[in-house]
Amino acid sequence: MGPFLACDWGTTNLRAWVVGEDGCVQAQRDFPFGVSRLQPGEAALRFRHEVRRAMGAEQLPAMLCGMIGSTLGWVVVPYAETPIDLPGLGRRLYRVAESGPPVLIVPGVRGPGYTAAPEVMRGEETQVLGWLALDPARSQGVRVLCHPGTHAKWVIVENGRIVRFVTFMTGELFDVLRKHSVLRAEENPADEAAFAEGLEAAGEGDALSARLFTVRTRVVAGDRRPESSASYLSGLLIGSETAGAPRLLGFERDLPVALVGEPALCRWYELALRARGRTVTVHDGDEASVAGLRALHMEGVRA
């Protein structure tokens, strides 16, 4: 395998890695220009003049995943449809019209939702493929992955193929409610007891708009300190998500869940799932992204 430049170009940031011939990361750097901060036409310039230069990667082929393939990004890359696996996604890589070494964008994935509206992802599909590539045994049987975040994704993989998934806007709800609602809650040092109390209050994930109100009543009419509200709210929302996902996606509650994401955030999900007696494994999101981009780079070279 030749060396290449791997990028997860998301909404807020761009994470870039130079991956060597041996498949190992030789350099890593973050850039503050996610697609939500780009003007039209700016992506190509930023990539050429800042990312390539800063990474010392002017001559390397590049593999990009994430929101860079959306309407806000460099070019709109059509979604691949479920069910999809590594060779399938490798065949749909989009080559940007750019002189010099090839720049490929990984398509997002689209699948049916539980309503008439479809579900979509851009970036998580690469983490799923990376997670699969890191251990061939994972491509056997039914697997459940959860990617915590602003818009958390739960993904069902059957025999190495992404078959269906669903989005919970848990992270965004947390932010919006604590900044703009009567539930106003400062981010404070994590309070595990309050988080556990929130998990408990989540019940079976039903009646969330009622359960949310307890963030306020437990302080105003109860005896809890306002400083614990953010942790309680977090427990309530993550508890509601972890309770609701199995039914919405139709998977058995006793299947293990692989958490793939930012380690500190995964830890809260781990607590929530273990409180429900679930088996959990935790995997670094960046490692999964790099592994996915590497696997797709190899597929691309082969094709």
Next chain:
Amino acid sequence: MGPFLACDWGTTNLRAWVVGEDGCVQAQRDFPFGVSRLQPGEAALRFRHEVRRAMGAEQLPAMLCGMIGSTLGWVVVPYAETPIDLPGLGRRLYRVAESGPPVLIVPGVRGPGYTAAPEVMRGEETQVLGWLALDPARSQGVRVLCHPGTHAKWVIVENGRIVRFVTFMTGELFDVLRKHSVLRAEENPADEAAFAEGLEAAGEGDALSARLFTVRTRVVAGDRRPESSASYLSGLLIGSETAGAPRLLGFERDLPVALVGEPALCRWYELALRARGRTVTVHDGDEASVAGLRALHMEGVRA
């Protein structure tokens, strides 16, 4: 019964009525200074110099309900505890230390919630008692009332006593999500088809943070017009509430629901409940408030 000045002094506004000897409303007026807009100490001055004067009610006894009895209001009136009925609340009326004709504040009501935190209301208890007073038959058996609003209340009444209740922050979620989240939705002319689609997407009221995301996907990756998003979001939230309330409050799904509130908002709840095959009656919230304040005024005179 002597004439009196009736006020529902809420968070945003104050509604005032002069009620005559015959029990009928002789004058009505709204004032823009709800408790959230008052400085400490301002309530008494506003009431004496603006409300009494504007209503020509300088010499009338007054009966006030709502947030005016909260920490933001005139004076903090301790909650009455469930179960509570009209005579019970009448005995707990709070007389403000004010020269001239008596000014009484109706206590809010507190009851156990479904978590360790209690449930509280200020204002709706008066509407419930008013609704009961308007028809003696309503004080027999088990009744379910729903008060739509920023913080909607569902109340169970057994033989004329408020026995338990629960709060859904549906109205606030609607506002916060359409103003501050990725679901950003302009308020547009009501779209009944989109509302019905939202009701359908609410499922059994579970997994709300996932279902909310369909407000976005149905437009971005589906084929729905963004102008229909607000009505869809409203259907999703009200559908989730009406699905979740029976279980949370533990009442039979075939009990009729009495909607008490602002008629235009009640209409959406009526649509949602009828779509689930529920029997619904609709009652004007202001009429219920006046009836409750009148019943309490008579109790107070008697005591």
